[in-house]
Amino acid sequence: MANTAAEKLRSMIPAAGAMAYPFLLDAFHLAVSPAAGPMSFGRLVLAALCLLAATAAPLLGLACAYWMTKAEPSSFELRARRLAYLSIAAPPLFVLTGVGLGLLHIPVSDELVWVAGWAAAWLYVLLGSEQERPARSAAIAPSIAKWRVTHGIAAAVILLYVAFHLTNHLLGWLGPEVHAAVMKMGRSVYRSSLVEPILVGLMLFQVAVGVRLAWRWSSLPADAYRVFQIGSGIYLAAFILTHLNSALVSARAMHHIDTNWAWASGAPTGLIHDAWSIRLVPHYALGVFFVLAHLASGLRGILIAHGVTTTLANRIWATGLAAGGLVAIAIMSGLCGARI
Numbered sequence: 359m360a361n362t363a364a365e366k367l368r369s370m371i372p373a374a375g376a377m378a379y380p381f382l383l384d385a386f387h388l389a390v391s392p393a394a395g396p397m398s399f400g401r402l403v404l405a406a407l408c409l410l411a412a413t414a415a416p417l418l419g420l421a422c423a424y425w426m427t428k429a430e431p432s433s434f435e436l437r438a439r440r441l442a443y444l445s446i447a448a449p450p451l452f453v454l455t456g457v458g459l460g461l462l463h464i465p466v467s468d469e470l471v472w473v474a475g476w477a478a479a480w481l482y483v484l485l486g487s488e489q490e491r492p493a494r495s496a497a498i499a500p501s502i503a504k505w506r507v508t509h510g511i512a513a514a515v516i517l518l519y520v521a522f523h524l525t526n527h528l529l530g531w532l533g534p535e536v537h538a539a540v541m542k543m544g545r546s547v548y549r550s551s552l553v554e555p556i557l558v559g560l561m562l563f564q565v566a567v568g569v570r571l572a573w574r575w576s577s578l579p580a581d582a583y584r585v586f587q588i589g590s591g592i593y594l595a596a597f598i599l600t601h602l603n604s605a606l607v608s609a610r611a612m613h614h615i616d617t618n619w620a621w622a623s624g625a626p627t628g629l630i631h632d633a634w635s636i637r638l639v640p641h642y643a644l645g646v647f648f649v650l651a652h653l654a655s656g657l658r659g660i661l662i663a664h665g666v667t668t669t670l671a672n673r674i675w676a677t678g679l680a681a682g683g684l685v686a687i688a689i690m691s692g693l694c695g696a697r698i
Contacts, residue, residue, distance in 0.1 A: 370480055373476045383408070409636075419448070447597070452472060457604050510656060519557060531691075541618070657674065
């Protein structure tokens with residue numbers, strides 16, 4: 359009974375981390391708010407720690423998902439593991455919550471809805487049986503190899519857009535004017551009446567197939583590399599849906615706002631000093647990191663399948679993660695005002 363109680367308590371860690379996420383952002387905003395007086399070194403350190411903790415919150419879910427990996431999970435354990443995976447996507451899901459409530463004109467605090475939602479998710483985990491096993495074992499589950507191949511092919515096509523989009527954001531270091539000029543050229547292609555519907559369709563297809571793959575793999579034993587691949591994929595699925603909702607539905611369709619540099623950088627207040635927009639900093643930063651890291655994870659699997667030694671493939675994977683982190687920092691620095 360004690361072990362069961364301890365397991366149930368541990369299963370709350372990812373949900374608790376997700377619940378704390380918006381309040382870490384609130385603490386950051388209070389620390390940097392001009393209303394609190396001149397910025398002191400102590401407030402600067404507090405702000406940095408709060409933002410770092412908020413940005414690292416998804417890593418808690420990633421670690422918990424790995425710790426919860428077992429060969430034959432019970433229904434409770436499988437639900438707890440999947441909740442841990444879902445908590446990795448807290449930053450985009452919190453953005454989606456705020457934008458969604460605004461679009462629906464629901465005058466309720468997004469933080470209240472957020473806490474209630476994660477509490478409900480944890481209660482769902484607790485309802486899982488300790489004896490029940492998944493209906494399909496790894497031995498009899500249908501093959502999803504074709505879906506993996508299709509997912510990879512679609513990703514290769516989308517990569518063309520992602521490469522341009524990230525490069526365009528890096529050019530923000532040269533100023534909004536340079537970013538706007540390059541974006542105008544790109545939009546003549548990816549916003550054309552032919553390309554844009556195909557691109558959006560591919561994005562939604564990737565989300566659907568990615569969720570299917572994640573659901574399948576999350577029920578199986580996995581090493582740290584597979585756990586990271588699943589977790590980064592779940593983050594990207596939430597990020598894509600959130601970004602499409604924010605850019606296509608909220609900004610362009612409902613409010614007729616140009617999704618340019620000013621929109622992305624939260625002008626005129628900026629991402630750092632606006633109480634609502636600060637949530638976009640972890641959202642964007644981890645989005646950039648995970649898209650590059652997820653590609654590195656996929657590349658690792660392809661390399662190993664084609665005879666590359668595991669040691670070399672792991673080094674290439676680690677290099678991809680490091681590069682993803684550097685690109686994410688560079689892009690967010692530009693969005694927050696850094697210039698060459």
